[in-house]
Amino acid sequence: MNENRAGDHFRVVVIGAGFGGVGTAIKLKQSGIEDFAVLERDSGIGGTWWANTYPGCQCDIPSHLYSFSFAPNPSWTRTYAPQAEIQRYIADVAEREGIVPHIRFGCELQGAEWDEDAGLWRLATSTGAVTAELVVAAPGPLAEPSVPAIPGLDSFAGDVFHTARWNHDIDLAGRRVAVVGTGASAIQAVPRIQPQVDRLTLFQRTPPWVMPHGERPITAAERFLYRRVPALQRLVRSGVYWSREALVPALVHRPGLTKVIERIARRHLAAQVADPVLRERLTPDYTIGCKRILPSNDWYPAITQPNVDIVFGGLEEVRPDGVVGPDGTLRPADAIVFATGFHVTDMPLAKLVRGRDGSTLHELWHGTPQAYRGAAMAGFPNMFWLVGPNTGLGHNSIVFMIESQLAYVMDALRTMEAVGANRIEVRPEAQAAYNERLQARMPGTVWNSGGCASWYIDENGANSTIWPDFTWRFRQETRRFDPASYTLASTPRPAAAEPALAPAG
Ligand code: NAP
Numbered sequence: 001m002n003e004n005r006a007g008d009h010f011r012v013v014v015i016g017a018g019f020g021g022v023g024t025a026i027k028l029k030q031s032g033i034e035d036f037a038v039l040e041r042d043s044g045i046g047g048t049w050w051a052n053t054y055p056g057c058q059c060d061i062p063s064h065l066y067s068f069s070f071a072p073n074p075s076w077t078r079t080y081a082p083q084a085e086i087q088r089y090i091a092d093v094a095e096r097e098g099i100v101p102h103i104r105f106g107c108e109l110q111g112a113e114w115d116e117d118a119g120l121w122r123l124a125t126s127t128g129a130v131t132a133e134l135v136v137a138a139p140g141p142l143a144e145p146s147v148p149a150i151p152g153l154d155s156f157a158g159d160v161f162h163t164a165r166w167n168h169d170i171d172l173a174g175r176r177v178a179v180v181g182t183g184a185s186a187i188q189a190v191p192r193i194q195p196q197v198d199r200l201t202l203f204q205r206t207p208p209w210v211m212p213h214g215e216r217p218i219t220a221a222e223r224f225l226y227r228r229v230p231a232l233q234r235l236v237r238s239g240v241y242w243s244r245e246a247l248v249p250a251l252v253h254r255p256g257l258t259k260v261i262e263r264i265a266r267r268h269l270a271a272q273v274a275d276p277v278l279r280e281r282l283t284p285d286y287t288i289g290c291k292r293i294l295p296s297n298d299w300y301p302a303i304t305q306p307n308v309d310i311v312f313g314g315l316e317e318v319r320p321d322g323v324v325g326p327d328g329t330l331r332p333a334d335a336i337v338f339a340t341g342f343h344v345t346d347m348p349l350a351k352l353v354r355g356r357d358g359s360t361l362h363e364l365w366h367g368t369p370q371a372y373r374g375a376a377m378a379g380f381p382n383m384f385w386l387v388g389p390n391t392g393l394g395h396n397s398i399v400f401m402i403e404s405q406l407a408y409v410m411d412a413l414r415t416m417e418a419v420g421a422n423r424i425e426v427r428p429e430a431q432a433a434y435n436e437r438l439q440a441r442m443p444g445t446v447w448n449s450g451g452c453a454s455w456y457i458d459e460n461g462a463n464s465t466i467w468p469d470f471t472w473r474f475r476q477e478t479r480r481f482d483p484a485s486y487t488l489a490s491t492p493r494p495a496a497a498e499p500a501l502a503p504a505g
Contacts, residue, residue: 012036013123013132015349017103018047020138020386020402022090023068025099027410038099039125041108045094046087047140054166054185055192057083060295063218064237065244065397068093072233074226080215080295109139113354114381119423119493121382133422136409137349138386138402141465144343148180152318159335163189164342174198175334178323180315182208186339187294191302193337199307201323201331205314206452207281209265209288213295244396247289248470251395255287255446262288272300281312290450292394344392344465345369345458355379356425367459372434372485373478374467375405376426384409390438391474392456392465394447400471404478411481421488430485441468 012028014021017040028036044050059066063076066086071093077085094100104127111124112135123130145162147153153160161167163185172193178201179190187208194200226233250257265288273279282300284291303310313326315336322332350361350369356379361369364379371377374391375384384405391401416424442448442463447456456465467474 008129009120009131010035010037011132012134012136013121013130014038014136014138015109016040016047016138016140016143017042017045017094017105018049018138018140019068019090019399020140020405021047021136022094022099023399023402023406024136024138024386024409025094025102026068026070026097027406029097029099031410031413033413036102037130038103039107039109039123039130040103040105041126043105044087045091045100045103047090047138048142048164049083049087049090051143052083052164052166052185053168054163054189056188057185058188058215059083059086060184060292061244061397062240064233065240066399068399069237069403071096072226072230072237074223074230074233076218076223078215078217080213109349109352111352111354113358114356114383116356116381119382119491134382134384134413136384136386137353137388139347139349141344141347141387141392142342144348145338146341146343147338148315148340150315150318153336155320156318156333156336157320158333160338161335162338162340170335172197172335176332177201178203178315178331178333178336179339180336181339181341182206183339183341184292184294185341187296187299189337189339191296191298194302194305194308197307199309199332201309201311201333202303203311203313203315203323203325204282206286206291207284208291208294209262209284210268210299211261211265211293211295212268213297215295215297241396241400245470245472247395251289251446252441252468253444255289255444255450258288258446261293265293269300273304275304278304278310281310284452286452287446287450289394289446290452291454341455344455353380353383355383356381368462369458369464370431370435372426372431373405373408374401375408375478376431376486378426378428378431381423381425384412389464390435391467393467393471394456396471401467401474404471404475408478408481412486415481415483416488419483419488421490422493423487423489423491425487427485427487438468439463 014024017038021038025038042050059081062079063081067073073089108126110126113122115122121132121135145164147162159170173196175197176199177197179186180203182204269279269282273282311325315323316326317324319330322330324330353361369389371388374388386402386405445468447466448463456463458464
């Protein structure tokens, strides 16, 4: 199909070498497409599982489910895999499937523009220009660390870093460390660093709901069995999947039903925190599930140690020698660790991608990311996103959603080839109707009505992050590409790709 074979032009360019990008590359290869490149800004494979190396980093979705269905891993060592193991898994799969030669490491996207006349994407990257007939963007929603603009932060004399960019050159042992945030990252990192540090000042703005963790090592005998009887691992995977899906009716339709789960979390807190006053301050005032439910057996024991000082409120100010909370007290600190999450609904990449009329995604979205089936955007021809708007999950494995979208994208490519089209764009009315339907489901969900402020909700108050249904419904909806929702066209193409645009400022 592709006439242009210059080194900087590809039939497909994939952005990112995490689960989404590696999965895309595998499916492209399996369907006989070799003319593709994967652009990866980091120096290794894994995306968020490459970047997040903070102590204790581990997936809170069970290992058997948190993997590609087509590449089971009978060798997981724990029921919830540690980061290094997941990163190695993705890298191993990529290696095995022959993806690695297609990856351009250290290649960061700096701009992307659709050229309507040439019928291709012009990409500016940190290592030069690239053109592509089609782009699959798999940057991941949890890619850009968010550090709040705290007055005085620049004046701090000590070390500062984000959990997603852990600075392993800095030894926290024996130092006074402030940790900001009590989300999924903090809850894993704090119990690991608390025993080493001299003092730990923890800023808790909103307490999380914490559940007992059923985590344990997978025995050698189990691993042997999984290797010998792959169907057994598939059975376990399926059990995990359906037990997770069983949460959906409560999360989506009847948040009141989550009271049962809440009771378990309250008992967990009561069993681990004896002081009733402290317990009260660690008890969330919103419906469980509104923010991610966090599993941990060592969070409460860690934060109740004598060397931990919990500040009940946000970090308000930083001074050269310490941190200040709402009570105005200066707490001396040698290092500040931000466990403050990511730019999700305001992802910087949206400012770099320009569509048919020259507007960026960011400009078109006006603060509320929107797509069709979380993958296609009107005005952005020949581009698909993985884990785009409203494909996020609080309860189940994102790899399941990625595989659903991969089936959809690959069917779209097959359809293009079958009808001889080289241009594809979702119809704005199909996108609008899809989002109307999605948003109509939101008001009664726990994410919208549970009484919390979470990163699922964007600056306009819309839930543009979460898929508000069973994940198998998403699988059904993405099983087949639906050409009626798209315009498919065959347009004459110039013979050779022109130089790409200059890097965006
Ligand atoms: P997060 O859930 O967004 O939590 C950020 C934390 O920082 C919140 O506690 C927030 O408080 C706090 N915060 C923000 N600004 C603050 C300020 N100025 N002062 C005090 N506190 C402040 O981020 P995350 O923990 O990195 O997790 C993000 C997502 O990544 C998770 O929801 C999950 O999807 C994923 N993740 C998964 C795993 C896993 O699988 N185990 C691990 C890590 C992350 P408020 O609550 O008051 O806003």
